[in-house]
Amino acid sequence: MSKFIFLFIFLFSINVFAVSETQIKAVFLEKFTHLIEWPKDNNEDFLVCILQDGEFSKALKDIYASKTFKNKKVSILDIKDKNKIPNCQLLFIGKETEEIDKVISRIQDRAILTVSDDNTKTTHLVMINMFLQKNRFKYVINNKAAQKSKIKISHLLLRSAQEVIK
Amino acid sequence: MNYFSDYSIKSKLIIAILSILIFSLISFATFVLIGQYNRNSQELLNESRLQSQLIADYSVTPLLFSDIAGAQEILKKVENIPNVNSATIYDDSGNIFASYARSDYHKNYSKNIKKFVSSSEQVDKELIIISPVSHNDQVYGAVVFHVDSTQVPKAIWSYAFVLLLGMLVIVIFSLLMIFRLQNYITLPIINLAKTAQEISLSEDYTTRAQKMYSDEVGHLYDDFNSMLEKIEQRGREREEAETISHTYQAHLERLTNELEERVKGRTVELQESLDRLQNTQSQLVESEKMSALGGLVAGVAHEVNTPLGISITAASIFKNEIKTVKDLLEENKLSKSALDHFIETISEADEILIKNLDRAALLVRNFKKISVDQSSEEVRDFELNEYLLEVISTFKNELKHRPVELKLDFDNQKIPMHSYPGAISQIVVNMLQNALLHGFEHDQEGVITLTTQHKDESVLIIFSDTGKGVDPDIADKIFEPFITTKRNKGGTGLGLNITYNLINQHLKGSIILDTDNNVGARFIMEIPYSV
Numbered sequence: 018m019s020k021f022i023f024l025f026i027f028l029f030s031i032n033v034f035a036v037s038e039t040q041i042k043a044v045f046l047e048k049f050t051h052l053i054e055w056p057k058d059n060n061e062d063f064l065v066c067i068l069q070d071g072e073f074s075k076a077l078k079d080i081y082a083s084k085t086f087k088n089k090k091v092s093i094l095d096i097k098d099k100n101k102i103p104n105c106q107l108l109f110i111g112k113e114t115e116e117i118d119k120v121i122s123r124i125q126d127r128a129i130l131t132v133s134d135d136n137t138k139t140t141h142l143v144m145i146n147m148f149l150q151k152n153r154f155k156y157v158i159n160n161k162a163a164q165k166s167k168i169k170i171s172h173l174l175l176r177s178a179q180e181v182i183k
Numbered sequence: 184m185n186y187f188s189d190y191s192i193k194s195k196l197i198i199a200i201l202s203i204l205i206f207s208l209i210s211f212a213t214f215v216l217i218g219q220y221n222r223n224s225q226e227l228l229n230e231s232r233l234q235s236q237l238i239a240d241y242s243v244t245p246l247l248f249s250d251i252a253g254a255q256e257i258l259k260k261v262e263n264i265p266n267v268n269s270a271t272i273y274d275d276s277g278n279i280f281a282s283y284a285r286s287d288y289h290k291n292y293s294k295n296i297k298k299f300v301s302s303s304e305q306v307d308k309e310l311i312i313i314s315p316v317s318h319n320d321q322v323y324g325a326v327v328f329h330v331d332s333t334q335v336p337k338a339i340w341s342y343a344f345v346l347l348l349g350m351l352v353i354v355i356f357s358l359l360m361i362f363r364l365q366n367y368i369t370l371p372i373i374n375l376a377k378t379a380q381e382i383s384l385s386e387d388y389t390t391r392a393q394k395m396y397s398d399e400v401g402h403l404y405d406d407f408n409s410m411l412e413k414i415e416q417r418g419r420e421r422e423e424a425e426t427i428s429h430t431y432q433a434h435l436e437r438l439t440n441e442l443e444e445r446v447k448g449r450t451v452e453l454q455e456s457l458d459r460l461q462n463t464q465s466q467l468v469e470s471e472k473m474s475a476l477g478g479l480v481a482g483v484a485h486e487v488n489t490p491l492g493i494s495i496t497a498a499s500i501f502k503n504e505i506k507t508v509k510d511l512l513e514e515n516k517l518s519k520s521a522l523d524h525f526i527e528t529i530s531e532a533d534e535i536l537i538k539n540l541d542r543a544a545l546l547v548r549n550f551k552k553i554s555v556d557q558s559s560e561e562v563r564d565f566e567l568n569e570y571l572l573e574v575i576s577t578f579k580n581e582l583k584h585r586p587v588e589l590k591l592d593f594d595n596q597k598i599p600m601h602s603y604p605g606a607i608s609q610i611v612v613n614m615l616q617n618a619l620l621h622g623f624e625h626d627q628e629g630v631i632t633l634t635t636q637h638k639d640e641s642v643l644i645i646f647s648d649t650g651k652g653v654d655p656d657i658a659d660k661i662f663e664p665f666i667t668t669k670r671n672k673g674g675t676g677l678g679l680n681i682t683y684n685l686i687n688q689h690l691k692g693s694i695i696l697d698t699d700n701n702v703g704a705r706f707i708m709e710i711p712y713s714v
Contacts, residue, residue: 048247052318154248173318177244177253 052171070111254281490539622650
């Protein structure tokens, strides 16, 4: 934990000297997994898929090169074809992605936590939509979608969410 | 406690009930307060722990997302929790992440914490509660509460104050009740005591206590009244008994008086009898004396008779010889040879005559001396052994006709006396007469021994004989008057009594019968040299 805080302080200090929002979001992405339970799977690694967001993918890869998510080795995978989503635990959908609703509807029954950082287009489609508002990190949770995918989001997370879609 | 003993029943009752009441109330209040204190303390602890855990729960996401503002917002909720002085959220390094303190709270608290386990401890007036911030076994930090625990005793004090007020009300109410109710208990007792006191003062046992209730005290009234009745009855009986007693006493007095009169009469009679008896006794003593004197006279007469008879014979020789010589002279036939024979015969006769007359004269002189002694009571000086010989010389005649020998065993030294010789002579004669009369049969042989011995300032005179001895039946009363075994043979029974009296009263000596002696009788007299 301390290393993240350290990083956080580091990132904020970077922010003072123009730390990128992407980097902050990349750090916090891992935090969500603390309070989220996936149904059992046989994957050895924790597969994080990134859809159409090279910058975020790079930030993640920089930070989590040899780290773990939920005690599992992290594999970060850039998805080229939005119609072919592999069996990843977490799918980060980039801002540039077209027809997000279609992507979501295709994987809505699979245990894939969908995360986005676009608070306008994707708010009610992905399970977690994170954003910075007045320099504070906020997120909206679509618990309905999570429940459909049998992903259990902790009440702690729900409680501190800016908005929860039930 | 002694002071308490002397209090009135009323006071005792009130004090006892109040003491018990107050003690019970205080005990009850103490238990309640202790219980309440413990309960309050536990409640405060539980509540604070719950709150801190809640805050810890809320703090997971702010810590997770390094959301200090969010943490501050959560800590703001603490404001609404009473008693919490401060709340601090620490990160997993033990550094302060966010904190809140009441505006009036300026206490320093530790900047860092090291342990992230749930705990609580009392420090000074604060309860410090640590609740770890964790989720799924992952610890993100801790929440530390500083809770003001002074509220517990404060609350207890106010609770105690309310209890005290309640107790006061109970005590006052109880006091009023006791004052009202105690009358039912004490009034009958006080009344009974009053009645008892009145009766004790007036001694009027006809008074009765008026019963109030039918409780134990009521029974006491009944018993008291029945006791009074008994006392009254007893009083009556005593009065009757006294009346009877007075009657009897008067009667008794009369009887006593009569008895006294009778005793007086009898005493006079007895006195007269005694006088007569004393007269008789003195007469008897006199007659005894006379009898002793008579014996003496008879002895002396007999003694004197012999020399006088010889003298008469000598005198008749004189007469015959003188007649013979006269006849021869008238016939002128008086020869020288006849005259020589006459002179020779006369001379012999004269010698016999003078000798016997001298003897008679001596006897008479002795008799005179002794009889004078016996009849006189004068004290004079004499030598005992010599005097005893003189007395015995007058007694020889009596021994002459008896086969009894009188042995004298006198002390070699002279025994000078200054005493009553008459008494001694009478004693000796009495003792010898007694020995002859009682000790031996008329023709019985035997020895009477008369012994004298010096002993200190006295002389011992011992009469012992080889006779029959003293009858054991009378041995212990032999010196009493009228004791004799020869009443019908001329004994008066006064001999030894007179002897005893003479020795004790006149001579200031003593006489005992030596009963250890096996043969005959043995009397030991001890007579002082000088009266």
